[in-house]
Amino acid sequence: MQQPLTLGIAGLGTVGGGLLHLLKHHKDRLEERAGRPIRIGGVSARSKGKKRGAEIGSLPWFDDPVKLATDPSIDVFVELIGGSSGVAKAAVEAALKAGKHVVTANKALIAEHGTALAKLAEEKRVALNFEAAVAGGIPVIKTLRESLAANEVRRSFERWAQETAAVPFNRRSGEGYLRHLVVREGVRSSELLVMLVTSPGAPPQVERLVELLPAGVVGVLHAQQDSVAETTAGVTPTLLYGRDWFEERIGGLSFHVTIGAFMQTNTIMCERLYAIALEYAEITPEDVVWDLYCGSGAIGLQAAAAGATAVYGIDISAESIVQARENAERNGLATAEFVQGDVSKEVRPLLERVPKPDLLFVDPPRAGLTARAVRRAIELAPQRLVYVSCNPTTLAPNARQLVDAGYVLEKVRPVDMFPHTPHIECVAQFVSGAEPR
Numbered sequence: 001m002q003q004p005l006t007l008g009i010a011g012l013g014t015v016g017g018g019l020l021h022l023l024k025h026h027k028d029r030l031e032e033r034a035g036r037p038i039r040i041g042g043v044s045a046r047s048k049g050k051k052r053g054a055e056i057g058s059l060p061w062f063d064d065p066v067k068l069a070t071d072p073s074i075d076v077f078v079e080l081i082g083g084s085s086g087v088a089k090a091a092v093e094a095a096l097k098a099g100k101h102v103v104t105a106n107k108a109l110i111a112e113h114g115t116a117l118a119k120l121a122e123e124k125r126v127a128l129n130f131e132a133a134v135a136g137g138i139p140v141i142k143t144l145r146e147s148l149a150a151n152e153v154r155r156s157f158e159r160w161a162q163e164t165a166a167v168p169f170n171r172r173s174g175e176g177y178l179r180h181l182v183v184r185e186g187v188r189s190s191e192l193l194v195m196l197v198t199s200p201g202a203p204p205q206v207e208r209l210v211e212l213l214p215a216g217v218v219g220v221l222h223a224q225q226d227s228v229a230e231t232t233a234g235v236t237p238t239l240l241y242g243r244d245w246f247e248e249r250i251g252g253l254s255f256h257v258t259i260g261a262f263m264q265t266n267t268i269m270c271e272r273l274y275a276i277a278l279e280y281a282e283i284t285p286e287d288v289v290w291d292l293y294c295g296s297g298a299i300g301l302q303a304a305a306a307g308a309t310a311v312y313g314i315d316i317s318a319e320s321i322v323q324a325r326e327n328a329e330r331n332g333l334a335t336a337e338f339v340q341g342d343v344s345k346e347v348r349p350l351l352e353r354v355p356k357p358d359l360l361f362v363d364p365p366r367a368g369l370t371a372r373a374v375r376r377a378i379e380l381a382p383q384r385l386v387y388v389s390c391n392p393t394t395l396a397p398n399a400r401q402l403v404d405a406g407y408v409l410e411k412v413r414p415v416d417m418f419p420h421t422p423h424i425e426c427v428a429q430f431v432s433g434a435e436p437r
Contacts, residue, residue, distance in 0.1 A: 003036070003037075004037035004038060004039045005038050005039070005075055006041040006073055006074055006075045006076070007041065007078055008040075008041050008043075008044070008074035008076070008077050009080065010043075011044075011045060011079065011080030012045040013045075013080065020040070020043070040059050041074045042060040042061070042071060042073075043059050043060070044063070044064065044068040065079075065087060065088075065090075065091040066094045069091045069092070069098065069100065070095065074095075074100060076100065076101045076102070077092070077100045078102075078103045079092050079095075079102060088104075092104060147185060147187075149185060149216055150183045153181075153183050153194055153213070153214060153217060154181060154183070156209075156212040156214055157181055157194075157196065159212055160205070160209045160212050163205070163208065166198075166204065169198075174228065178198055179197040179198050179199060179225050179230075180195075180196075180225075181194070181195075181197070182194065182196075184246060184259060185246070186249075186257070187267035187268065188247075188248060188249035189246065189247040191218045192216045193217075193218060193221075193244070193246040194217060194219070194220045195220075195221040195232070197222075197223045197225050198222065198223075198224060198225070200224045201224070202222075203240070209240075210241050217242070218243055218246055219239065219242035219243045219244055220239075220241040221239055221244060223237040237259060245258050245323075248267060250274065250302075251271055251274055251302050252305070253298075254327070254330055255297075256326060256330065257323060260317075261296045261319050262295035262296060262315075262317065262320050263295065263296055263298065266418065270298075270417070273417065273425055274298060274299055274302055276415065277361065277386050278302055278303065278306060280427055280428075280429035281306075281361070282359075283303055283359065284307075284358075285308070286309060286358070287309060287357075288308070288355045288359075289308045289310070289312070289357055289359045289361065290311075290313070290314075290360050291303070291311060291312070291313040291314070291363075292314050292343045292347075292363070292364075292373070293362060293363045294338060295315055295317070296320050297320075297325075297327050297328060299361050299388070300312075300324070301336055303361070304328070304333040305333060308359070310335050310336075310337070310354070311333075311336040312336075312357075313338040314338075314341060314343050314347070314350065315340065316340070316341060316343070317340070318340050337354075343376065347376040347380065348376070356380055356381060357380055357382045358383050360377060360380055360382035362386075362387050362388070363389075364389070368397070368398050369398045371401075374398060374401045378402070382432065384429065385402065385407065386429055387402075387430065388425065389427075389428065392414075392426050395412075395426055399430075402430050403430075406432060408430065408432075409429075410429045410431050411429050412426055413426065413427050413428075414426050
């Protein structure tokens, strides 16, 4: 039997705690992938307060991450301390000096020591993230959260960045060019749409980039970000290659999705989520349906396809509403109409010209329905209300408000959209005037 691989984990925040959870509950699968037994030789954190809630059991506890990093029993030092303090740097340096392998994604550490760490990565002693790979001219083998196709896209951009000597942006110095790479994928269509976000300036050698793109990429956009904020929101992309949308198929309908338009990222579970929403909706041919926070129209158009008399959707995103209208036309669903604007402000103007809903869908952001939006929903007085929530914590107070207004929460079902994360979606059905069960 092979010698076990012994890990020392420094940092017990969300990532460290999640790693311990995986090692405890999915050890067999991880060992199968590693090809050898895995054990934890010790854990450490900035303070003993971090010990609480972590699944450390009787694991050896080290008050000092440097002691953990240099302990003779440790083969791989996993640095999850984060931040720009000297603690992470000292521990990583001590681990390397002691001949250990190191895993780190600490941006502050990589920004300061990217070149040196990249050299060590070539010796397979350090595992780094995308930024350090580009800086050091080495490939990231695989990003486990992404599909094989998305990884191929990333590799093509890495090669282009290396050939053109484009360097990652450094938030500390304000220098560098590469900021973000956004990849959106149509699981049913196998189409990929990509947006490269950089510091101000045109990307070099676009023709070469296009040559390197793998099959399936239907469009590449470029956006410029001149602030230090690590965000892709609010940027205005321009088209470098191909078209600015990809196709996704959900529930028998075809959707064209742009880079910024809302669409669930887990297509297979999205179909399940929407199927439950439609099941709870109990749509009849006489129903007038309203869809608040409609995004690109996915739920509302499913309702139209199911035979509703009319569907009216509202969303604040102009880009999403343009897509919703085009998706309605593309699928031949003339009974669907979409309005751009704030839900809390657009309900009353829409109500002046169209009938009240028999059925109301709400699919709000993580913050849930605002108090004003709840009042508007109650004013609409639908017989049935289906609430699609991405955050049960905010669904709960909204449910209380609806029940206080005379609705009965008939049923609610969780949907695991993102396995191995703490995030869960819920679909809830509220009925007006029903007898409480």
